[in-house]
Amino acid sequence: MIKVREATEDDNWALIELQRKCPMGTRLALRLNGSPDFFARSRAYEDWHVLVATEDEKIVGSAAYTRKEAVIDGELVETVYEYGFIVDPERRRRGIASMLQGQIEESVRTDVDLLHLNITADNLPSINLFTKLGFERVKECRACMLMAYRRHRPVDDLHIRNMTQADVSDVVNMLNDFYRDHVFYRTLTAEAFLRRYRGLPHFDLQNIWVYDDGGVKACLGYWDYNKVMRFAVERYMWRWRILRPILEVVGIFAEVPRIPKQGEQISNWYLTPIACRDPKGLTSLLKHLLNKALEENVDFVSVPLDLGSPLTAILSIFRRYEGEFGWYMKSLGQRPIPDLLDKRLYIDVADI
Template sequence: MKLYIREAVSGDNDMLQSFQKAASYGEGGSVSSVNHPDYSWRTKVYERGKVFMACDEADNHPMGSASCAVKSANINDLSTLVGYSWNYYTSPDHRRKGVAIALIAKVEEFYRQQGASLAYVYIMDSNAPSIALFEKSGYSRHKALLARYKLIYRKSDSNDKNNVRTLVPNDLDEVSRLINATWEGHDLFTPYSATSFAASIERVPGFSYDDIYVLEKDGRIAACVGCWDRGKAVRTTVKSMGTKMRIASMVLDATRLFTPMPKVLKPGEVMTQYRLMPVGYKHLDDLKALLKTINNRALSKGIYAICGASENDAPIAHCLQSMFRNDVNLLLYAKSLDGSTRLSDNPVYVDVVDI
């Protein structure tokens, strides 16, 4: 079989969604996530993003796809051009024929053309095919990371009504400085200016200033956290439940008759979620106060979970600690493109749009 790779065009949207739909993830049950309505929304979050499609040379039929972007990010405190790729899908009929390997090579060719010196991906630690694929392509495991989903089911005792408000354009400068200070010394963080911060808000579908909360103390902004409704860009649906989940569901349904309890989503139900981004704070208590506000907003809007991503023992993971949570373990894999650029021993910043 011979294949060629081309850039996706808008007419490929349905085909790309069908590749994505055919893949499902999860332990104790499975979910399917489909970029909707625009498959390519995530590439547009970055200035230089692309979706590639691998097609059969014989009949031009698409067999697989991959998305990628080049951006500036800090590595060992130095601004570096890096390539990030995601959503590798090969249609079930064409797996184990070298489609994904060819897509990775194409993605890396794009990175090199753009001058990027490091490539990285996040992989769920349960995704053995994907781990084998990237290891075969020369990527090495750098670090374990955590995406933590705190289930929303009861009101938090938020008492910060008076000094919590949503972001306004005049805050952009102060808030971007706060976020930069929070993630200083983290690999893969891209520092903001007021202008780039405003642009980053605009690029994410359905995200606006009204979704970003700031906490003021003595006339200064002490913390900020945004809550992006990911359902505006990705529809995540439960496909199946394992035995453990079914039992948990029955227990919670019974207990809910007496006290607030979260729900276990059943097959066919849509999982709504707020992604916490961007995050900036000086003191953890201020971050916690904003998370209470976001908890209560999520509850009033019927949002199922709020999700943050970070290193396993980072403050944001601690703040989302709850008896009712779902932890997804991620692995950061990276590959030097110039033979010398590597991630450092610094902690890693995880942009929650990227996972």
């Protein structure tokens, strides 16, 4: 008999082993490894829960959720973001994911208006499952992964420096202005900003830079996500299989992106925070960061985007890989699912 309960720290290594058995993605499948701390991803949130499904005391599935207050159409709405659904491949098609979903809904139904999650565009089994469970796709999004494979020149290093305590208020005001019209974005205070970034596992405030040209014109930080989760290539799409031997030959004579072999690890930094008053300043910060990533053998620096994000045009000048995913919502009460077709969506990197 399958039972669902709250996970404990004692479940850590069993969950890591289950995670290794459940590659993420279809065309590009990545094997996840959250050791030594499976719960590190969840620790990015203030109010989080990890559930496990067990059969004969063995963990055969897991899912997680966090409560979030989100601004939708100018109102503060109680939401739950769901993530980390995994089921033992030998026990799929037995309703385990549906049982985990049912437990989440039972736990939050009395005080939450909306549930939401994201699913990669090619993950048809998950799309079908959550659609049957009442979720609707509300937005098409993209993971923009900038490739760190060559030095970028010129970089206006004279105007780039680390953020200081004195910059926090200016950076917060810039973030609030930049994302003010984005659904889900909550206006920050300096205290909330510092609490947020000090709370991200393995994030260092020294990793936030500003572009200062008579005042702070752009900010950019990076979260070394390799310390939270490591990804290894399980399999990749046919295009990468064709390109890889070609790029190996071309790479003898020129700087080209690296396509990892099956089984090799992909290293990734997430871009956060990211905003600007001057796109040229943010472009310089991105070049500066990509040069640093190259020096430290990082493959990608990534940011999730709504397709209508003002960042899209700025990032378009860089060589990148783009992965599509959809944002899905379900209403638990009287509040209808919002129409986000013509609105911008703010995506927290911790949610990806």
